[in-house]
Amino acid sequence: xxxxxxxxxxxxxxxxxxxxxxxxxxxxxxxxxxxxxxxxxxxxxxxxxxxxxxxxxxxxxxxxxxxxxxxxxxxxxxxxxxxxxxxxxxxxxxxxxxxxxxxxxxxxxxxxxxxxxxxxxxxxxxxxxxxxxxxxxxxxxxxxxxxxxxxxxxxxxxxxxxxxxxxxxxxxxxxxxxxxxxxxxxxxxxxxxxxxxxxxxxxxxxxxxxxxxxxxxxxxxxxxxxxxxxxxxxxxxxxxxxxxxxxxxxxxxxxxxxxxxxxxxxxxxxxx
Numbered sequence: 001x002x003x004x005x006x007x008x009x010x011x012x013x014x015x016x017x018x019x020x021x022x023x024x025x026x027x028x029x030x031x032x033x034x035x036x037x038x039x040x041x042x043x044x045x046x047x048x049x050x051x052x053x054x055x056x057x058x059x060x061x062x063x064x065x066x067x068x069x070x071x072x073x074x075x076x077x078x079x080x081x082x083x084x085x086x087x088x089x090x091x092x093x094x095x096x097x098x099x100x101x102x103x104x105x106x107x108x109x110x111x112x113x114x115x116x117x118x119x120x121x122x123x124x125x126x127x128x129x130x131x132x133x134x135x136x137x138x139x140x141x142x143x144x145x146x147x148x149x150x151x152x153x154x155x156x157x158x159x160x161x162x163x164x165x166x167x168x169x170x171x172x173x174x175x176x177x178x179x180x181x182x183x184x185x186x187x188x189x190x191x192x193x194x195x196x197x198x199x200x201x202x203x204x205x206x207x208x209x210x211x212x213x214x215x216x217x218x219x220x221x222x223x224x225x226x227x228x229x230x231x232x233x234x235x236x237x238x239x240x241x242x243x244x245x246x247x248x249x250x251x252x253x254x255x256x257x258x259x260x261x262x263x264x265x266x267x268x269x270x271x272x
Contacts, residue, residue: 028079039065045241094237131247139229139240151224161252162214168245174238187225191218
């Protein structure tokens with residue numbers, strides 16, 4: 001190699017090294033930030049699944065994350081302030097978090113698909129929670145993570161006139177304020193000749209409750225629903241955290257007087 005080529009190569013090396021972003025020593029490395037933020041968001045999502053009267057435990061969940069990683073709130077806040085000045089660096093961290101969640105979700109999806117192929121046993125009782133998936137899940141724009149779907153086939157524990165209520169807590173998480181917060185949620189009752197659906201478009205974080213009262217005269221074939229994360233920007237650094245998911249089925253309550261009157265009206269003249 002000619003001396004001029006060696007000189008140019010050396011100058012380019014010096015130039016490129018000078019262009020590298022220098023991170024202060026008191027700022028957490030990208031790897032440490034990634035590990036902390038992953039656990040931090042999971043802890044917050046888990047705390048949302050607590051009953052309302054136990055939400056005071058949220059601080060304990062978050063404190064546990066700091067303790068696990070041996071970090072102080074001051075060091076994390078200082079690091080977040082630095083990374084917030086360099087959005088691309090923060091986006092890289094969330095990209096890695098997204099990939100990690102996606103890989104875990106793929107494995108979970110394979111397990112869930114095996115479960116869904118089997119007959120889901122529905123417990124009996126006047127008030128029963130039918131939700132059989134994880135209470136907490138994380139969605140983003142990946143084809144493996146943009147939707148959560150559930151389905152229950154006809155079962156003898158469903159009665160005419162039952163009420164079914166889907167409820168969940170939705171939390172949008174993003175490092176980019178420009179990413180739209182949007183999700184589509186639906187609950188459907190399928191009969192042999194018709195379908196009844198309730199749905200909603202969610203544009204901000206909050207509690208979702210939707211209810212279907214089953215037909216008094218038609219036999220339910222399938223009960224299904226889904227949560228769809230809608231983001232046309234395909235931003236893998238944005239997430240929708242679903243927590244405290246419940247699918248309650250309530251039998252219609254009838255008074256003893258009404259039930260007795262029904263029996264009398266159905267009786268034949270001979271029986272009367």
